[in-house]
Amino acid sequence: MRYCSVRTAAGDRLALRRDDGVHDLCSVDPTLPDGVGSLVAGGPDLIARAGEAAQRVTAQSRLDEGSLRFRPLIERPGKIICIGRNYAAHAREGGAEPLDYPDVFMRGANSLVAHGEPLVRPRCSDNFDYEGELVFVVGRRARHVSQADAYGIIAGYSIFNEGSIRDYQRKATQWTMGKNFDGTGGFGPDLVTPDELPDGGQGLRLTTMLNGTLMQDGNTQDFIFPVAKVVELLTEAMTLEPGDVILTGTPAGVGYARNPPVFMKPGDVVEVTIEKVGTLRNTVRDET
Structure with missing residues (x-):
C-alpha cells in the first residue's frame, strides 16, 4: 500500500496512491483519520482497516490530482x-x-x-x-x-x-x-x-x-x-x-x-x- 496525506477542497484526507491515481480513503470509510500520522499512531488495527478500505476504492473516490495538494507525510512527528x-x-x-x-x-x-x-x-x-x-x-x-x-x-x-x-x-x-x-x-x-x-x-x-x-x-x-x-x-x-x-x-x-x-x-x-x-x-x- 501507498498512503499519503493530502489537502482537498473538502478538507484534509488520508489518501491511497494506486496506478489509476490518488484515492480519498476517508470517502470510503469516514471513520478513518485524516492523515498518515494519525493512521500510524492508531496502530495495527487501524492500519488494517485502511487496508480494507483500500480494496473498496472506486472511480468516485479518485481525487483530481490537478487540484490536489500534499501535506508533509507526517506533519508533527514526535521525533x-x-x-x-x-x-x-x-x-x-x-x-x-x-x-x-x-x-x-x-x-x-x-x-x-x-x-x-x-x-x-x-x-x-x-x-x-x-x-x-x-x-x-x-x-x-x-x-x-x-x-x-x-x-x-x-x-x-x-x-x-x-x-x-x-x-x-x-x-x-x-x-x-x-x-x-x-x-x-x-x-x-x-x-x-x-x-x-x-x-x-x-x-x-x-x-x-x-x-x-x-x-x-x-x-x-x-x-x-x-x-x-x-x-x-x-x-x-x-x-x-x-x-x-x-x-x-x-x-x-x-x-x-x-x-x-x-x-x-x-x-x-x-x-x-x-x-x-x-x-x-x-x-x-x-x-x-
Missing part, C-alpha cells in the same frame, strides 16, 4: 531522528573517514515541507544544499530491539530531501542549527508499506536531480549502518514511538563538496527518486 554520514563515499567527500558509530542528530517539525511545495532558502544564507534520503517510519513502541526483530517495528518507508544550510551547520560542533531552518526539509509523498520493498529498504537506487541534472546517484546497499542496525542502536538509548521518522543518511554528490559548490536557489526544481518508493519533487523560493 525526527537523522543518521549522518551513513554512506562511506559521502563521509569521504566531506573530509571524514567512515564512522564506527553513527552521527545522530534531530530535526524539528517546523522544517518539514510537503511534496510539491517550495523549500525555503533563508534570508541569512545562500548555502542551501540538498540531501536525498530514504526514511522509515516507526509503527509501534519499541525499546531494546535486536537487529533480528528490527523490521517488525517499521510501518513503512518514504523519501526526504534534508535541505541543509551548510555555513550554519559548521558554525559549531553540533549540526542542529544548519539542519533546522523552517521549511527546508521535503518529506513525502507516500508511505510505502514494507511488503512492497526489500527488507530494510536494502538495495534501492537513490538519485537527486537538480534542474534536470543528476547530482546524487547512490544505492542503499552502501549503508554503513543498515536499517536494522540503526533500529538496534537507537532503541538501545531511547524509546521509539509510532510516527517517529528516521532519516538514514545521504549518498555522495552533495552541493558543498563540488568544485565549485552548487547550492539550491530560488526557481530551482529538485527531485529525489528512490527505486520502488517514488519521487519527491520540490521547487525552491526565498524566505519572505
